[in-house]
């Protein structure tokens with residue numbers, strides 16, 4: 001590989017891919033395996049950067065590394081590996097999503113995110129949905145709406161905002177009769193609302209044997225959910241709870257909240273290999289609460 005004359009291209013093609021490796025080299029200088037893989041210009045680049053580290057003022061060297069890091073981030077926004085979308089079948093690079101960006105997150109064809117693909121994978125593996133179910137989908141996600149509609153008997157969508165779904169409903173006070181649906185789906189919704197009220201309402205509108213399927217942002221390392229009534233402004237909520245209109249950050253006790261409502265609980269995730277193949281967030285779970293009682297008879 002020859003060294004291009006243009007400095008910017010040289011930076012992007014040589015320094016950027018090596019940036020991570022450089023950090024590793026400096027951190028573990030005796031790791032022979034890494035340097036053994038390097039050849040030609042790669043070795044020269046490492047030698048150049050090591051020399052620059054010795055000769056340049058700290059500020060200038062850090063600036064050089066920062067530029068390389070920034071360029072690496074920009075390049076990675078378009079995806080770093082080929083992955084497979086289980087929803088639309090796309091195979092290729094997924095784009096970044098969110099701030100700070102999550103790399104390899106969004107399928108460019110169906111625009112699904114990690115949680116959408118996990119939902120579909122869990123349904124395919126565990127048959128959460130079937131053609132006999134009547135479903136209510138809160139805050140419907142475009143990436144999985146078509147999939148859900150094709151899997152069940154009928155699907156009604158609902159949102160607290162008017163014009164966003166079939167029904168305008170407040171999840172804390174649902175204006176529907178009891179035992180009306182076989183399945184309620186609410187992904188990344190409960191962290192926005194009074195979840196005790198919402199869970200009670202979801203339990204009420206489900207038929208006996210019905211399922212509540214949910215996903216939430218959760219920190220499995222926390223025994224208890226983080227809630228703080230002194231946090232009120234959007235900026236404070238983003239800092240404390242991860243998003244401007246979240247009102248808590250769940251810990252492991254999310255399960256207790258579902259169980260306390262009266263549901264029986266199952267949870268489903270993906271293996272490490274599946275996370276790598278389908279672009280999933282490692283450790284993400286699909287929670288399925290089942291209302292005790294007989295499964296609703298068909299065609300009721």
Ligand SMILES: [Zn+2]
Nearest residue numbers: 085088107110
């Ligand atoms: Zn897709």
